[in-house]
Amino acid sequence: MNQASKSPLGGDRTTARAFFVSDRLNTSGLERGDVLATTPLAFRVNANGTAILFRYGVVVLIGLNALEEEEFLGSLQSRLTRPFARRDEEIATIELAPDREEQIPPGGPICLQSLAPERLILIGEALAKSVVLARHEREVASVFDMTEPFARELAQSGRMRGGRGAILKQIGNALSVRHRVSGPVEVSEKPDILWDKPQLERLYARLEDEYELKERAESLNRKLAVIAETAQVLTDIIDTRRSLRLELIIVFLILFEVLITVYQLAISRHG
Incomplete structure (x- = not known):
């Protein structure tokens, strides 16, 4: 197993989770030396994790446990525009299967021949769009x-x-x-x-x-x-x-004017 297939995951199976957290996510200034891609922004987190950030408010985290996920999401709070009170999530299981064709069996994990960054980013793209x-x-x-x-x-x-x-x-x-x-x-x-x-x-x-x-x-x-x-x-x-309201008002005004005219004529005739 080469280095690309070992990183950023530490085992044969891992979890990818997408979080729809806000209307917008400001990624400016988050570029690092270990960046994997810039569109979307992807970089390594901790020893075995990867983060993929989308400007439309989705964060995809791969290979992190629940505590690490919450800690990372908390670090982004100042970058969120109109954060959601309730965030939507999409989860997928990734399995390393170098000897099998890359496929997604019904109800099964996403099988990859390697865990190279570009493959993980594609999974992040699909999960991000699905959760949105x-x-x-x-x-x-x-x-x-x-x-x-x-x-x-x-x-x-x-x-x-x-x-x-x-x-x-x-x-x-x-x-x-x-x-x-x-x-x-x-x-x-x-x-x-x-x-x-x-x-x-x-x-x-x-x-x-x-x-x-x-x-x-x-x-x-x-x-x-x-x-x-x-x-x-x-x-x-x-x-x-x-x-209709305006038409009724106009009709009433015309009727009122007719009544006034009739009244004035009656008064002048009696006079």
């Missing part, structure tokens, strides 16, 4: 849960209860999720490392299939389109209500 998708899937589902009663009432009665404030809140929730999900994570983009290591494209394709990255991204985009349409419908409802 998981959070966004949950956020999108929550927007659907909030807007579903509006849609059901519209379908049943043709009307929608709730004041302007309630509708605006739903629009805000929908647009906020759409903005976050359409942010800096491009699931369909090829990792930068594949431009230098095209021989690893098959491994990454298997990781994409295992975590269903493309399928989940397409499903999320379809749901985001529905959210955008929902926000537009709610906005149109507000505009319609406002237009």
Whole structure:
């Protein structure tokens, strides 16, 4: 077993864990002498660990125990923009199998022929995208849960209860999720490392299939389109209500003016 396959892991199996910790992660100034890559930033941690940091708020740690993970995440607190109260996690088991084809058996570990840094970075890329998708899937589902009663009432009665404030809140929730999900994570983009290591494209394709990255991204985009349409419908409802209110006010003013005119004519005739 050569040095590349021994490092950064100390055994035949180890754990990779991705943490989605914040909206943004500032990696400036974290470059070190033992850096493994710069996009994403990857470097060694302790004796057998590796950290891979993504600017969109994901940290992937490989070969660290739970205490080391918490200590490392704690050291990044000052670099987090809008940290999450609840962080999402994605976990994978990596197995060194130099005599086997690199594959991911159903329900099994990720089998690698070597534990070279570029292979670990590819795993980090897949885990990071998967954990971001998981959070966004949950956020999108929550927007659907909030807007579903509006849609059901519209379908049943043709009307929608709730004041302007309630509708605006739903629009805000929908647009906020759409903005976050359409942010800096491009699931369909090829990792930068594949431009230098095209021989690893098959491994990454298997990781994409295992975590269903493309399928989940397409499903999320379809749901985001529905959210955008929902926000537009709610906005149109507000505009319609406002237009109807203005029309009623104008009608009442005209009626009031007619009544005043009739009254004045009656007074002048009696005079």
